[in-house]
Structures are given as structure tokens and as C-alpha cells.
Amino acid sequence: MTVTAPAPPKTRRVVFPFTAIVGQEEMKLALLLNVIDPKVGGVMIMGDRGTGKSTTIRALADLLPEIEVIADDPFNSDPTDPELMSDEVRQKVTDGISLNTVQKKVIMVDLPLGATEDRVCGTIDIEKALSEGVKAFEPGLLAKANRGILYVDEVNLLDDHLVDVLLDSAASGWNTVEREGISIRHPARFVLVGSGNPEEGELRPQLLDRFGMHAEIRTVREPALRVQIVEQRAEFDRDPQAFCEQHQSEQDALQERLIQARDLLPQVNLDYDLRVNISEVCSELNVDGLRGDIVTNRAAKALAAFEGRTEATVDDIRRTIVLCLRHRLRKDPLEAIDSGYKVEKAFNRVFGIESSEES
Template identity: 85%
Template sequence: MSSTAQATASTRRVVFPFTAIVGQEEMKLALLLNVIDPKIGGVMIMGDRGTGKSTTIRALADLLPEIPVVENDPFNSHPSDPELMGDDVRSNVQQGNNVPVVQRKVLMVDLPLGATEDRVCGTIDIEKALSEGVKAFEPGLLAKANRGILYVDEVNLLDDHLVDVLLDSAASGWNTVEREGISIRHPARFVLVGSGNPEEGELRPQLLDRFGMHAEIRTVKEPALRVQIVEQRSEFDQNPNPFLEKYQPQQDELQQRIISAQNLLPSVNLDYDLRVKISEVCADLDVDGLRGDIVTNRAAKAITAFEGRNEVTIDDIRRVITLCLRHRLRKDPLESIDSGYKVEKVFGRIFGVEIPELANASKNGTGIKTGVR
């Protein structure tokens, strides 16, 4: 690490390293795939309290490579991509003006539970707009989250209207604020991560369907793993810097894999026959709409790119299809079986493959291996 990087690292808040997180493979995989392709549409993480949801999301933001942003811009505008620029930066670039650029860590923005719509979307100062003839816009959390991660803890306790606003921005990549005939629009491209505890209430199905993936996490049951997690956390809390140094090579390697996967993604091919079978699975499971098909296609390509390959295999689809579809199934209140099991069963029948028994793995809070550790 260079002396500049070390200086920056020393002034930053220490964050538990992503590669040191034990278990919860399903959540880690879903987060990584959304970072490789943000168009997957975010992750809903449902699980017990105290299972490391917030720790993992902060660790992911800290792991990501720095990005070029226009200096002092409230929207973290990209210096060359018009889709990721605020209006002022875009007009400057179009006029051929030089815009100052800095490298910055990807931001993780926490949405507080009691946030108002003005705090989330931003406000327009009508008096200033009328008296001075300028569009006086005070940016909100969606502006800050552009090109970053927006984390909503206890999303199932958030006002439905606010959840709608967040999901609309996440889907369109833009936030529009309108008041008294004045309209302001700015880019709001972010990876939306919601988490919640099912005991505190479910999200409405139509809102749940808008999240690209759904990861279920459970408390790790295996005593040896629990001890390992507790020891690691104590070691990190007592002396964070040596702990971070120990994991730095793995962090660097994973960061490089993410960058390579983002570059490789456009050239990944998903065979037509496999796409037809994915749609057969969705139709067989009676999934409403086409979001399930689209997200499964994207996620399968992202996991293929993450592993450095160009051709999607049946196994790639198997590893992501449950994450993409389990929350889109219509729930029968009398049914006791896990919706993930249902997806795997239909997948196995249509793709003609035998699904290995994953029940024990899911009980331990592990499961799909991401190759991170």
C-alpha cells in the first residue's frame, strides 16, 4: 500500500473486512452480484436479529474500488457518463469546460427509519426560486446515494409510500422533485439494500417483487463457527489495524475480481435454450410479470463474470435462481415448505438436473459458496 493510501486509510473509520465474515454466503453472493451489475435491482435481506446484516453491507461498501467523481458535486456526478451527471455538470461538459475530478470511496448511505420524504428526495426552496429566479434545490439522501449503496434497515417498518419512492428511483435511476410548478430531476443510481426481521412484519408482495434478489439469513447454529465469529469480532474490536492488515491481501484480491467481472460482464453470453428454460421455470412457478426472468438472466451473467468466464452454465443459473425467485411466489398460507425448496424442485425438473440436498447448509447459515473465503 502506498503512503498516500495508508494516510487515507488511517483517517477513515475502520470497517470489519468483507473477506473475514464467516458464513452467510447467500447474502454475500447477492450483494456481490448487485455490485457487479447494479441493474439486478438490489437485495432484500431477511433474517434474525444480530446476524451481521449491517456489518456485511458496510464491509462491502468499504471493499469497493474508488470511483471518479466531479469535485464538490452534490450528486457524485460521473465526469464522462451523461446518465450519471447532474444538470450543471452536464451543461459544463457539453460546453467543453474542464470539470475538476477526484477519486472517492463508494458511499454507503443509511436511511434512518423516521426519515421524511423531503429528507429522502430533497426540497425546493420556493421563495428563493421566485425571488431570485434560480432553481434552489436542497439535495436529499437519494442525491448522496447516487453511484453508491443505499441501505434501509427495517425496510418492512418503513412507510409504504417512501418504499415506493425508493424503488421507483432505484428502477429508473432518476429522482424527480416537483413543487408549485417547479420540477428538478437528478441521477439516483444506487444499489438498494433493504434488511428486516420477518417477525416484525412482511413487505407487501408488490413491493417485495421490486427487489431484484431476496436473501434469507439465519443464526449460525454450529458451535465451532459461532466461537470463530465471536473470536474474530473480539480480535477486530481490540486491535483493528493488525486485523485489517491480515485480511488486506484477500480484500485486494476480491476487489480486483469485482473490477474484472464488471469489465467482463458485457461479453458474457447466455444461451437461448437456457433463457427459454429460465422462463419455463418462472411460468411453472406462476411468477407474476417478467421481472423474475430478467433478474435471473442478469444474475446468472453476473456470477459467470465473477468467476471469470464468458459462457453461462446450468450450474450458474442453479446458484442464483432461488435468490431471484423465492420472494416472487404467491404465498399459500397453509403451506409450510420453504419457497426456496419449491424453486429448486421446479428448476431440477425443467433443467433435468438433480439438486443436492441443501437443507443442512441453510440451517448453518451457510450454503452457496462465493469463493470469497
């Protein structure tokens, strides 16, 4: 049995509303689809400086509905799903011990560039383990990020080994720390979001491939739109609370839509012939492995769920396939990432819509 405590009053600093962000539709769509189905595998956002990458990700975390967690648990354990519980909580649930739960905002963990592996994964106190016979574990950022969002700005400047650790945890949903024969593991299921500026170097292709989606964002060029963005930011800075209240109804509507999409997702079907066509596109583009096929299937279903449908369509695939495949075409680290032209061309041919080049 669990006892639920109400969420604490809002004392957090005000965050720019997600629904007020102008443009950058590709990035927003990729983030929303990952929130609906975290198994899509995260998003890599590459683009110019000052295009609102960090603002958008913080806004997304603020938009998400509160989650129920076990009180005073460092891993944000879910009271009902064993896959999202720490071993200690799972044992208590198995033994029928009553646990208190609280409502909590989804956490966004910002990974600093200079973070060490111990800070990311957590550490085991060997002395305490040997002298007291207990597994003394100091949780790291992966523990804090469980059931939340892990954001790595300038991920292309992060040590490759650390990127590997993050991607392994994101893929398996677990983090394992081993030292001197002592092993501890805990749930680490999070939406991994990386961002970077292409001028500072790309990720190696084999690391890039591990991200589910790749969104490209560019500086807005239309003067009228730029003015709108600047004015909105000035209005927010002048009175953040009032600005957020203006957008509260849109925020609530989008939050409700995300909740409904998550509930609907297990019922969404993607026709067999469409799945074959997706794999044919991947094969024609010479995409290594099967990640591209899997992610495109998941993203198309997530988009259908987001729009309240139980049947994914060719249009759902068209709107997600570039995001899922463009970063998987690079074989040479010095080669630029495809803008989407090659993927669109292959999609149009396989799906028999060569005539509608504008799509």
C-alpha cells in the same frame, strides 16, 4: 478536459473486512452480484437479529474500489457517463468547460427509519426560486447515494410510500422532485439493500417483488463456527487496524476480481435455450410479470463474470435462481416466503435434473 485530484488520506473509521465475515454465503453472493451489475435490482435481506446484516453491508461498501467524481458536486456525477451526471454537469461537459475530478470512496447511505420524504428526495426552496429566478434545490439522501449503496435497515417498518419512492428511483436511476410547478431531477443510481426481521412483519408482495434478490440468513448453529465468529469479533475490537491488515491481501484480491467482473460482464453470453428454460421455470411457478426472468438472466451472467467466464452455465442459474424467485411466489401477504424448495423443484424438472435432488 478534467483534472483529477488524488484521494484524500484515509481518516475514516476502520470497518470489519468483508473477506473476514464467516458464513452467510447467500447474503454475500447476492450483494456481490448486485455490485457487479447494479441493474439486478438490489437485495432484500431477511433474517434473525444479530446475524451481521449491517456489518456485511458496511464491509461491502468499504471493499469497493474508489470512483472518480466531479469535485464539489452533490450528486457524485461521473465525468464520462452522461447517465450518471447531473443536468448542470452535463451542460458544462457539452460546453467544453474544464471540470476538476477527485477520487472518492463509494458512499453507503444509511436511511433512518424516521426519514421524511423531503429528507430522502430533497427539497426545492420556492421562495428563492420565485424571488431570484433560480432552481434552489437542497439535495436529499437519494442524491448522496448516487453511484453508491443505499441501505435501509428494518425496511419492513418503513412507510410503504417511502419504499415505493426508493424502489422507483432504484429502477429508473433518476429522482424527480416537483413542487409548485417547478421540477428538478438528478441521477440516483444506487444498489438498494433492505434488511429486516420477519418477526416484525413482511413487506407487501408488490413491494417485495421490486427487489431483485431476496437473501435469507439464519443464526449459525454449529458451536465451533459460533466460537470462530466471536473470537474474530473480539480480535477486531481489540486492534481493528492490525486485524484489517491481516486481511488486506484478500480484500485487494476480491476488489480486483470485482473490477475484472464488471469489465467482463458486457461480453458474457447466456444461451437462448437456457433463457427459455428460465422463463419456463418462472411460468411454472406462476410468477407475476417478467421481473423474475430478467433478474435471473442478469444474476446468472454476473456470477459467470465474477468467476471469469464469458459463458453463463446451468450451474450459474442453479446458484442464483432461488435468490431471484423465492420472494415472487407469495400471492397472499400472510403467506410465508418460500425457503427455496418450490423453486429448486421447478428448476430440477425444467432443466432435466430431477434425479440429483441434492443439488
